[in-house]
Amino acid sequence: MGYSQLTPRNSNFWNQVYFGGNLGLGFGNNSFNASISPSAIYQATEQFGVGMGINFNYAKFRDAKLVAYGGSVLSLFNPIPALQLSAELEQLKVYRELELDGGNLEENYWSPALFLGIGYGNRNVTVGIRYNVLHDQQKSIYADAFMPFVRVYF
Numbered sequence: 001m002g003y004s005q006l007t008p009r010n011s012n013f014w015n016q017v018y019f020g021g022n023l024g025l026g027f028g029n030n031s032f033n034a035s036i037s038p039s040a041i042y043q044a045t046e047q048f049g050v051g052m053g054i055n056f057n058y059a060k061f062r063d064a065k066l067v068a069y070g071g072s073v074l075s076l077f078n079p080i081p082a083l084q085l086s087a088e089l090e091q092l093k094v095y096r097e098l099e100l101d102g103g104n105l106e107e108n109y110w111s112p113a114l115f116l117g118i119g120y121g122n123r124n125v126t127v128g129i130r131y132n133v134l135h136d137q138q139k140s141i142y143a144d145a146f147m148p149f150v151r152v153y154f
Helices: none
Strands: 017-028 031-043 048-061 064-080 083-100 103-121 125-132 146-153
Touching (some): 031 064
Antiparallel strands (some): 017 146, 064 083, 125 146
């Protein structure tokens, strides 16, 4: 008796993978911030996609500096072609430093985020809003739990 493993000769896996992410740059009065978050999505079905990403953020506001990096897992669901629902679990390692007259205050901690979002668009570009259900005003690197987004995948 013999056994064999059948392997498809032409795998469609890479034809269902889309690459994209986010770039951010901000300037203000005595402030600067930059972020880069590349990601990849595997479109498992016409309605459902799942993926992962990496994140890097740098910010300087007056006498404070912040560096955060980490990763995320993302799922996208399109109940109809123009409507996209999303869930993203993000985990960032955060280093914050605040320069004070009596010395520096340094913090080093993990900051989780769970974003639930809704957007409008097509397969490649989606515009919407997401909400961080784990938002912590003291520890989050994001100013607000609600955040607009633009997703672009190729």
